[in-house]
Amino acid sequence: MATTVWQIPKASVKNLNKHAALDLIRFAPGGISRIELSRQIGLTRAAVTSIVGDLIEARLVREANGQHSGGRKPINLEINPDFGRVLGIDIGSTHVTVVLANGLAQVLNEVNAPLDITQGPEICLPQVVQVINTWLPNTGTGLSEILAAAVDVPGPVVSDAGKVGAPPIMPGWDNFPIRDWLEERLGCPVSLGNDAEFGALGEWAFGAGRGEKNLAYIKVGTGVGAGLLLDGQIYRGTTGSAGEIGHITLVEDGPICTCGNHGCLEALAGGRSLALRAREGISKGRRTSLAEIWPANSIIAKDVIAAARRGDLFCQQLVIDSGYHLGTAIASLVNLINPDIVVIGGGVAQLGDLLLDPIRQTVKQRSLKVSWQAVRISAAILGRRSSAMGAVVQALSMSLHQIAQV
Amino acid sequence: MATTVWQIPKASVKNLNKHAALDLIRFAPGGISRIELSRQIGLTRAAVTSIVGDLIEARLVREANGQHSGGRKPINLEINPDFGRVLGIDIGSTHVTVVLANGLAQVLNEVNAPLDITQGPEICLPQVVQVINTWLPNTGTGLSEILAAAVDVPGPVVSDAGKVGAPPIMPGWDNFPIRDWLEERLGCPVSLGNDAEFGALGEWAFGAGRGEKNLAYIKVGTGVGAGLLLDGQIYRGTTGSAGEIGHITLVEDGPICTCGNHGCLEALAGGRSLALRAREGISKGRRTSLAEIWPANSIIAKDVIAAARRGDLFCQQLVIDSGYHLGTAIASLVNLINPDIVVIGGGVAQLGDLLLDPIRQTVKQRSLKVSWQAVRISAAILGRRSSAMGAVVQALSMSLHQIAQV
DNA sequence: TAAACAATGTCAAGTGAATTAACATATTTG
DNA sequence: CAAATATGTTAATTCACTTGACATTGTTTA
Numbered sequence: 104m105a106t107t108v109w110q111i112p113k114a115s116v117k118n119l120n121k122h123a124a125l126d127l128i129r130f131a132p133g134g135i136s137r138i139e140l141s142r143q144i145g146l147t148r149a150a151v152t153s154i155v156g157d158l159i160e161a162r163l164v165r166e167a168n169g170q171h172s173g174g175r176k177p178i179n180l181e182i183n184p185d186f187g188r189v190l191g192i193d194i195g196s197t198h199v200t201v202v203l204a205n206g207l208a209q210v211l212n213e214v215n216a217p218l219d220i221t222q223g224p225e226i227c228l229p230q231v232v233q234v235i236n237t238w239l240p241n242t243g244t245g246l247s248e249i250l251a252a253a254v255d256v257p258g259p260v261v262s263d264a265g266k267v268g269a270p271p272i273m274p275g276w277d278n279f280p281i282r283d284w285l286e287e288r289l290g291c292p293v294s295l296g297n298d299a300e301f302g303a304l305g306e307w308a309f310g311a312g313r314g315e316k317n318l319a320y321i322k323v324g325t326g327v328g329a330g331l332l333l334d335g336q337i338y339r340g341t342t343g344s345a346g347e348i349g350h351i352t353l354v355e356d357g358p359i360c361t362c363g364n365h366g367c368l369e370a371l372a373g374g375r376s377l378a379l380r381a382r383e384g385i386s387k388g389r390r391t392s393l394a395e396i397w398p399a400n401s402i403i404a405k406d407v408i409a410a411a412r413r414g415d416l417f418c419q420q421l422v423i424d425s426g427y428h429l430g431t432a433i434a435s436l437v438n439l440i441n442p443d444i445v446v447i448g449g450g451v452a453q454l455g456d457l458l459l460d461p462i463r464q465t466v467k468q469r470s471l472k473v474s475w476q477a478v479r480i481s482a483a484i485l486g487r488r489s490s491a492m493g494a495v496v497q498a499l500s501m502s503l504h505q506i507a508q509v
Numbered sequence: 510m511a512t513t514v515w516q517i518p519k520a521s522v523k524n525l526n527k528h529a530a531l532d533l534i535r536f537a538p539g540g541i542s543r544i545e546l547s548r549q550i551g552l553t554r555a556a557v558t559s560i561v562g563d564l565i566e567a568r569l570v571r572e573a574n575g576q577h578s579g580g581r582k583p584i585n586l587e588i589n590p591d592f593g594r595v596l597g598i599d600i601g602s603t604h605v606t607v608v609l610a611n612g613l614a615q616v617l618n619e620v621n622a623p624l625d626i627t628q629g630p631e632i633c634l635p636q637v638v639q640v641i642n643t644w645l646p647n648t649g650t651g652l653s654e655i656l657a658a659a660v661d662v663p664g665p666v667v668s669d670a671g672k673v674g675a676p677p678i679m680p681g682w683d684n685f686p687i688r689d690w691l692e693e694r695l696g697c698p699v700s701l702g703n704d705a706e707f708g709a710l711g712e713w714a715f716g717a718g719r720g721e722k723n724l725a726y727i728k729v730g731t732g733v734g735a736g737l738l739l740d741g742q743i744y745r746g747t748t749g750s751a752g753e754i755g756h757i758t759l760v761e762d763g764p765i766c767t768c769g770n771h772g773c774l775e776a777l778a779g780g781r782s783l784a785l786r787a788r789e790g791i792s793k794g795r796r797t798s799l800a801e802i803w804p805a806n807s808i809i810a811k812d813v814i815a816a817a818r819r820g821d822l823f824c825q826q827l828v829i830d831s832g833y834h835l836g837t838a839i840a841s842l843v844n845l846i847n848p849d850i851v852v853i854g855g856g857v858a859q860l861g862d863l864l865l866d867p868i869r870q871t872v873k874q875r876s877l878k879v880s881w882q883a884v885r886i887s888a889a890i891l892g893r894r895s896s897a898m899g900a901v902v903q904a905l906s907m908s909l910h911q912i913a914q915v
Numbered sequence: 916t917a918a919a920c921a922a923t924g925t926c927a928a929g930t931g932a933a934t935t936a937a938c939a940t941a942t943t944t945g
Numbered sequence: 946c947a948a949a950t951a952t953g954t955t956a957a958t959t960c961a962c963t964t965g966a967c968a969t970t971g972t973t974t975a
Contacts, residue, residue, distance in 0.1 A: 119525075120932085138952055150933055152954060174951025175941040259879055268879050317747050329845070333744055340847025341723050342883045347844045352837070352875045362877060431758070435841050438753045439735070441746025469758045471768060473665055473674050477748045526961085544923055556962050558925060580922025581970040918975075925968070932961090939954070945947090 118508070120144055124154050125163065125507055128180050129499070130308060134167050136177030155180060161506055162186050163206075182206045187502055188244055190252040190289070191494030192231065193298065196220045196272055196325050199231050202491040203242055208309065208499060210488075212242040220257070223275030224284070232288045246290060250502035253294040253494035254285060255301040257326060259344035265295045268343055271361050272326055292505070294497050298322060299346055300337055301493030302483070303330030306446045308496045310484040315443040319436055320489065321348065323429065323449035325374045325404070326361070329436065349373065351432050368432045372425035374404030374450060380421050381407045391417035408450055411457065419457060426458045430465025437470040437478055448483035455482055524913070526550055530560050531569065531913055534586050535905070536714060540573055542583030561586060567912055568592050569612075588612045593908055594650055596658040596695075597900030598637065599704065602626045602678055602731050605637050608897040609648055614715065614905060616894075618648040626663070629681030630690070638694045652696060656908040659700040659900035660691060661707040663732065665750035671701045674749055677767050678732055698911070700903050704728060705752055706743055707899030708889070709736030712852045714902045716890040721849040725842055726895065727754065729835065729855035731810070732767070733775045735842065755779065757838050774838045778831040780810030780856060786827050787813045797823035814856055817863065825863060832864045836871025843876040843884055854889035861888055
């Protein structure tokens, strides 16, 4: 099993084993004992006793109960939920979700608010802070109690700089110092990431791909993007734009995409395309419950998904078509990446096998046997919250490892 | 810069810094000083002095001369070329190449021999050993002087087991204990890898992608495969079949491929396809110097490449067509992986820009701006020897780090 | 040319995270 | 209840690394 997500900073190579132990404790479902730690890290029991002693003294870890067999009952260790609280902030193209979590990454409270990302950072970010400032006191938590926060946005991120690259969906955000701006207003360390990347992290830590070594999370929202977790580490690529599966060309002269090209996956299977195809169908007189909506061009992807769920055959077919296109692109990904699991997230993933079956079928047909036999294709377990939970994981990584530093 | 290729075994986490220093010395072009090591590893000068002292005492490293500026001249360090010799063995579908190298990975001697991989391991492997046994004594090196060897084969490898997965081009090799068999006959540790994977390693260490963090090596031979080096580490995927770019579907109802599907990249742009398209053109009466060859179905990819080189316009067009198909698949790879560099290797890569320009053009057209702007697309510098050199790097990794262990 | 400066490299004492080897504790089993 | 088994702790020791002083080797300046 992969052990670390946290990129260990150079200054702490010294305490490598302490950080390794901390991550093993964090991500072990149901806790882990000292002896199991010693086996996995490769240290002696004595060394682990000493390391765990430090972690308990720092109030990061506590002892709990677990099961056993044979001799003496092992003492289970888990993160101390009261060591502190963090925020996970998921900024989408039309909304923001903020999650308050404790040390165990348990969600204590949550808030949603609409947002229009095209309005740029000067409008959006103050809105986000405003939402937090009015909501947080009601949860019984002061802003000063927050140890760290992580934010994700739907575009490629230059993570060292805390800015976004050149996102087509985020006009005006280019070069704005998102992380620094938020750190100042929230008064705590902030980490900036990509939504699909954090989705991958969330599903890896607490979702469908728990503990897998190689995971791809496909976020099918307004756009389509992938977050990659390879050999147990988030993979960002050279300029932070790895995983841009949405702009793979599938159909030579297909419909035009927001990126300027034709026939991109996003233009064939994304939320925008789903709505568009629904409207086209209606104008051609296809039989569907959506025909009642007026004006027809107010139909959005959410409507199509809801109708498909209710049993609307036309909308179900639209979803299935999306599945085949997604499957084609995912087959390429499976051939190239050879992952353990592909997790499908975003709105349409709620439809489960209706979407997944055509994906699975296409992947089986279009990728190498060794690769498709090894891969599971599942819907996101954390659903709408995959990315926010990934942000929580990231925020906890920051504060846990920072405190463990000394 | 990426520092390690060698996957550090658990037992040596203790000497982490010693291994880090060794790799920095190995891959620093023109040597590296103690002070530079201390900066890059993050240790004090005193600690580096001690570590380097150990390495010199073990005869792995020696002092050499370099340039300076300012105060005292730094003493450059390099691997001691005489610490030992290794073999790099590249098994292709029709040939085997064996390279003898010293500690600095300098090629001392080389041998080529034909081979038919479809004859299975019981025929091929004894042939390989036979080639080595007759050639090696002439180089002034006894088999007993070889510290380690690395072998690559053109199929997915289960590297822990030292066997191949389920390669379509390698019937009969499935489950044969290639590594163990060779270790016994050669009397030294052997590492088994995939040809594209070792090609990536070779070009990363001494070729076109020297020291890059994220590199993809595309081997265009009889088949088409990619080796991936991500975040400075070889990436193999879950079952060792990552990088199978050759079986990405490009054309829905395209020509049939060896894998059973239709329209795979390999069936459109691989060596087999190149020869096939040449024969088809001839039978249609196209004007080409290849028409002289008789019978027409004896034409192979090598002939087409040679003709294109001589200026045969028909053959050049075939190569350009291959370039566009390769470009389409590489555009997907660039979108997904966002690499620093894509290195094109194999026979056709000798043609340089004739092949690369259509690739570059297609990638520019079909991938995201942030990604194609960041990526270089180059031909392999090591040419035919990319994989064999990667094998040398791997073999040296084994012996250097094993000796440094204690 | 000598003195000052600058950078690299080494040495010796001290620190702390690990190992080793013995012991303590808790739970199941005969 | 004793024996067996597994987990966890303790104290002495080891060794990689830091600290701070010093040595070496080069350039620059008075």
